[in-house]
Amino acid sequence: MKRFWYLRRGRNRVATELDEELQHHLDLRTEELVAGGMPPADARREAERQFGDLRAAREYCRRQDNEKDDAVRRQLMFEDLIQDLRIGWRGLLRAPLMTMIIVGSVGLGIGATTAIFAAVDAAYLRPLPYSNPDRLVRIYTDAPPNRFLFSVADYLAFTEQQKSFERVAGYTNRPMAYSDGQVAERVDARIVTWGYFGVLGIRPAMGRDFTEADGRPGAQPAALITASFWKERLHEKPDVVGSRIRLDGADYTVVGVLPAALGPLEQGRACFLSAQYATPPRKGPFFLWMLGRLRPDVDRAAAIDELRAINRRMFPIWRSSYQDERATWGMLDLKTFVVGDVGTIGGLALVAVGLVWLIACVNASSLLVARVTSRRRELAVRAALGASRGRVLRYLLAESLLLATGATIAGIPLALAGVRIVRAFGAAYFPRTAEIGVDGPVLWLLIGLTVGSVLLFGLVPAVHGGAEKADALRESGRSSTASSGVRRLRRVLVAGQFAIATPLLVVAGLLLATLSALGHVDVGFDTHSIVGGGLSLPPAQYPDAGSLVTFWDRFRQRVESLPGVAGVTFSDSRFPDSLNNFNNFELEDAPTPPGKGQPVVPWVAVAPDYFKVFGLTLVEGRLLDERDAAEQNVLSVVVDRAWARRFFPNGRVIGRRMIEGGCTTCPHTTVVGVVSNVKYVGLDKPDQGTVYTALSPASRVSFISVRTSGNPSALIGPLRQVVRELDPNRPFSTVATVDDLIDTSLSGRRSLSVLVSAVAAVALLLSAIGIYGVMAYYVQQHSKEIAIRMALGGGRGDVFRLVVVQGMAVVTGGVAIGLIASMAATRAMASLLFGVSAVDPATLTGVAAMMTAVALAACALPARRAIAVEPASVLRDE
Amino acid sequence: MKHQPLPLVQGTLDLLVLRALVSGPMHGYGIAKLVQERTEGHLSIEDAALYQALHRLDRQGLVEAEWGPSENNRRARYYTLTAEGRRRLREDTANWRRYARAVEALLGEA
Numbered sequence: 001m002k003r004f005w006y007l008r009r010g011r012n013r014v015a016t017e018l019d020e021e022l023q024h025h026l027d028l029r030t031e032e033l034v035a036g037g038m039p040p041a042d043a044r045r046e047a048e049r050q051f052g053d054l055r056a057a058r059e060y061c062r063r064q065d066n067e068k069d070d071a072v073r074r075q076l077m078f079e080d081l082i083q084d085l086r087i088g089w090r091g092l093l094r095a096p097l098m099t100m101i102i103v104g105s106v107g108l109g110i111g112a113t114t115a116i117f118a119a120v121d122a123a124y125l126r127p128l129p130y131s132n133p134d135r136l137v138r139i140y141t142d143a144p145p146n147r148f149l150f151s152v153a154d155y156l157a158f159t160e161q162q163k164s165f166e167r168v169a170g171y172t173n174r175p176m177a178y179s180d181g182q183v184a185e186r187v188d189a190r191i192v193t194w195g196y197f198g199v200l201g202i203r204p205a206m207g208r209d210f211t212e213a214d215g216r217p218g219a220q221p222a223a224l225i226t227a228s229f230w231k232e233r234l235h236e237k238p239d240v241v242g243s244r245i246r247l248d249g250a251d252y253t254v255v256g257v258l259p260a261a262l263g264p265l266e267q268g269r270a271c272f273l274s275a276q277y278a279t280p281p282r283k284g285p286f287f288l289w290m291l292g293r294l295r296p297d298v299d300r301a302a303a304i305d306e307l308r309a310i311n312r313r314m315f316p317i318w319r320s321s322y323q324d325e326r327a328t329w330g331m332l333d334l335k336t337f338v339v340g341d342v343g344t345i346g347g348l349a350l351v352a353v354g355l356v357w358l359i360a361c362v363n364a365s366s367l368l369v370a371r372v373t374s375r376r377r378e379l380a381v382r383a384a385l386g387a388s389r390g391r392v393l394r395y396l397l398a399e400s401l402l403l404a405t406g407a408t409i410a411g412i413p414l415a416l417a418g419v420r421i422v423r424a425f426g427a428a429y430f431p432r433t434a435e436i437g438v439d440g441p442v443l444w445l446l447i448g449l450t451v452g453s454v455l456l457f458g459l460v461p462a463v464h465g466g467a468e469k470a471d472a473l474r475e476s477g478r479s480s481t482a483s484s485g486v487r488r489l490r491r492v493l494v495a496g497q498f499a500i501a502t503p504l505l506v507v508a509g510l511l512l513a514t515l516s517a518l519g520h521v522d523v524g525f526d527t528h529s530i531v532g533g534g535l536s537l538p539p540a541q542y543p544d545a546g547s548l549v550t551f552w553d554r555f556r557q558r559v560e561s562l563p564g565v566a567g568v569t570f571s572d573s574r575f576p577d578s579l580n581n582f583n584n585f586e587l588e589d590a591p592t593p594p595g596k597g598q599p600v601v602p603w604v605a606v607a608p609d610y611f612k613v614f615g616l617t618l619v620e621g622r623l624l625d626e627r628d629a630a631e632q633n634v635l636s637v638v639v640d641r642a643w644a645r646r647f648f649p650n651g652r653v654i655g656r657r658m659i660e661g662g663c664t665t666c667p668h669t670t671v672v673g674v675v676s677n678v679k680y681v682g683l684d685k686p687d688q689g690t691v692y693t694a695l696s697p698a699s700r701v702s703f704i705s706v707r708t709s710g711n712p713s714a715l716i717g718p719l720r721q722v723v724r725e726l727d728p729n730r731p732f733s734t735v736a737t738v739d740d741l742i743d744t745s746l747s748g749r750r751s752l753s754v755l756v757s758a759v760a761a762v763a764l765l766l767s768a769i770g771i772y773g774v775m776a777y778y779v780q781q782h783s784k785e786i787a788i789r790m791a792l793g794g795g796r797g798d799v800f801r802l803v804v805v806q807g808m809a810v811v812t813g814g815v816a817i818g819l820i821a822s823m824a825a826t827r828a829m830a831s832l833l834f835g836v837s838a839v840d841p842a843t844l845t846g847v848a849a850m851m852t853a854v855a856l857a858a859c860a861l862p863a864r865r866a867i868a869v870e871p872a873s874v875l876r877d878e
Numbered sequence: 879m880k881h882q883p884l885p886l887v888q889g890t891l892d893l894l895v896l897r898a899l900v901s902g903p904m905h906g907y908g909i910a911k912l913v914q915e916r917t918e919g920h921l922s923i924e925d926a927a928l929y930q931a932l933h934r935l936d937r938q939g940l941v942e943a944e945w946g947p948s949e950n951n952r953r954a955r956y957y958t959l960t961a962e963g964r965r966r967l968r969e970d971t972a973n974w975r976r977y978a979r980a981v982e983a984l985l986g987e988a
Binding site: 017031052067 | 924936950
């Protein structure tokens with residue numbers, strides 16, 4: 001009763017009642033005064049005088065009443081909402097299968113989208129975790145199309161002359177052997193110039209930063225260690241600052257410990273050593289990555305101008321060892337450098353999981369539309385009993401709100417699990433995985449997805465259900481005439497599902513085709529029987545060529561005596577993960593025209609038996625031998641077929657001469673042989689030609705490759721044992737079979753393919769559920785019609801065909817739209833494809849066929865139910 | 879009347895209105911009359927202030943308003959104490975008494 005009264009009472013009502021009350025008071029007072037003998041006109045005035053400020057009182061009371069009214073109204077609305085939710089909850093419990101499908105699929109969409117977004121957010125959207133990261137840049141030598149690193153000469157000249165940067169620093173990474181006195185371990189060290197941490201704005205948590213004095217040649221070598229190095233290797237020794245650590249056999253003084261949280265550039269580094277650079281005798285080699293912090297008042301164009309000017313000034317000084325006059329210096333935002341090309345892969349993954357969420361919502365929408373339809377009578381009764389259209393709408397929205405909340409609750413653990421997975425395995429294509437977390441923008445996305453879900457699958461059925469008129473009461477429950485609009489809506493929704501699922505399947509198909517093509521690339525040798533690892537011998541323990549040669553010789557002898565070893569060889573690069581050298585050269589017969597850069601190709605130093613161990617065939621000329629390795633200069637090289645075809649497509653290659661590395665004082669280098677190709681630059685890259693030189697027997701760093709006659713993995717243990725016996729302080733790094741290395745190099749692509757395929761499978765399943773739902777409903781609604789047909793002698797085949805054709809019309813439309821959409825979409829991912837076209841006809845046909853097959857199966861189930869109808873029983877029920 | 883009626887001490891109006899309603903539902907005019915009679919005209923309560931107090935107490939949920947027939951056969955708004963209002967009256971009465979005693983004790987010394 002009271003509730004009714006409040007719902008009816010409006011603002012006007014409040015004012016009228018107040019006036020009536022006050023009027024009544026004045027009347028009573030006047031009557032009293034008149035009774036006391038006062039003339040009525042005076043009495044009225046006296047009553048008003050006694051009352052006081054009528055207008056102010058009226059205003060005050062009205063405000064109080066309105067406030068109370070609002071409070072009551074809010075309270076009632078809240079109670080209504082609770083009631084709606086309770087009714088909705090009970091309703092959902094009565095349809096457990098539908099509830100589970102919606103909560104599960106939308107939850108999956110929300111969870112996956114959140115996890116991928118968290119990764120993209122950390123990699124792409126967030127500023128770098130350094131102080132004022134927008135002023136940080138990477139500086140490089142710019143010789144289009146290549147970008148080179150800096151040399152020590154570059155670094156020294158640049159730091160001395162530049163004025164645009166607050167501070168600049170260079171760094172280079174180096175794997176080193178850390179020894180605690182008993183065992184040696186490989187640690188990833190970084191050699192930095194003293195200003196490195198100043199540039200990034202990182203302060204040590206303990207001790208001090210490097211100073212200019214640490215960078216002077218001859219100073220005591222200084223190290224800054226990471227918090228994890230301190231914890232894991234030094235067991236949080238309290239007096240660590242000032243103590244010494246042994247790296248590659250040399251002592252370094254620990255001057256400080258870095259904070260636990262560093263930036264993406266530092267990921268994976270264990271310790272930082274202060275570089276000590278003296279003025280070098282020649283311009284190269286180029287191995288320094290450069291960082292700079294721009295002064296706040298300097299704009300980028302001016303800074304670039306200054307970079308070029310310094311480069312021009314120093315060019316003449318080094319003319320004797322460096323001729324590429326065209327090369328200049330450039331810079332780009334550090335963030336652009338760190339982010340890399342995460343855009344394509346991250347974007348693709350995000351779009352894929354976002355589409356699954358969308359398709360799950362559309363599926364839910366279609367299921368809920370069906371539910372509204374089957375409850376038309378219930379809703380009509382509610383409307384007839386006085387529930388306003390808004391109330392019915394609210395009731396339906398409450399149901400959607402419950403479903404969306406359920407989906408979000410289901411999605412959160414999925415999102416957290418997804419974040420854990422990306423953190424653990426996503427480093428292959430997402431930088432900054434350590435920073436991935438569910439906070440800030442990620443939480444907003446989660447909230448947005450929940451609200452979006454409510455609106456997406458709530459509004460369509462709600463608007464539809466709300467529009468139901470009381471006419472529904474008059475119709476028979478089984479009548480289908482009024483629901484043709486609903487049927488059309490559901491068909492559109494299901495067609496939409498297929499239209500979204502198709503591109504996902506196409507993308508998944510293309511990625512799988514790419515993966516398969518990469519797995520079948522001929523890398524140039526038999527990968528199944530090669531196993532190897534890397535070793536580096538530091539000068540502290542191997543001071544001269546003699547000690548180096550002795551080590552490698554003993555190593556070779558030991559390994560050759562292991563059972564199952566068919567050959568051992570050495571090189572300075574390794575397929576497929578470590579191509580360490582590129583070199584430029586000038587052909588005698590084809591000088592580089594002015595204004596163009598010299599050609600640059602992979603440059604691999606190998607031991608004489610390398611070709612034999614890897615099974616490369618000699619096409620022409622001779623292989624390298626011990627005499628070549630003994631030469632001071634590179635006099636003879638072997639090239640591969642691709643090189644020969646690229647530079648001398650029509651002529652003889654043997655005997656051609658070149659000047660390598662821009663060295664004008666060196667003697668000419670002659671091509672003495674041509675061998676078959678190896679895909680050093682990558683499985684998915686075209687061959688650009690490789691040059692092989694002879695590896696010095698006294699090299700410090702080398703990859704060891706062993707050809708086995710049996711299972712190569714079985715040799716990993718014995719190989720490690722040999723190294724341990726020869727030098728217990730030498731960590732043997734990245735020991736693996738070539739097959740495993742190829743596998744690792746494809747892991748990024750593989751997990752992307754798995755993700756997209758899983759997503760596409762879910763999309764396909766949801767679409768199948770969608771079309772099944774529509775057709776099952778169709779059969780139920782048309783059971784009378786079907787029964788009549790069959791009673792009149794219609795064949796079961798006809799009925800079956802009728803139902804299937806109805807369903808397939810919807811599916812075909814959706815798939816057709818989807819195929820057109822995917823042709824447009826796959827062009828954007830061309831950079832991820834290899835060996836398959838973005839509009840690969842086989843993939844497109846295959847996807848269309850697969851979707852048709854699944855849809856046929858989904859339509860066949862209701863069609864079978866249709867032909868199982870007993871005409872007599874259906875018609876009797878009527 | 880020997881004295882001018884005293885203006886009301888701040889905050890006591892609500893207490894007086896609540897007290898007036900202890901005996902049962904009353905409309906605004908009835909409360910005004912009751913206060914006037916009980917205090918023998920020593921306290922002056924403006925009608926305007928009285929109605930403001932009533933509507934304020936209504937909003938606070940200390941009294942409840944309902945329409946009912948009045949003496950002159952018209953519709954009047956009758957106010958009733960709510961349980962919350964009764965509790966407030968008890969507390970405020972006790973507070974007022976303590977306050978008055980404290981003031982009295984101080985003035986008694988003069």
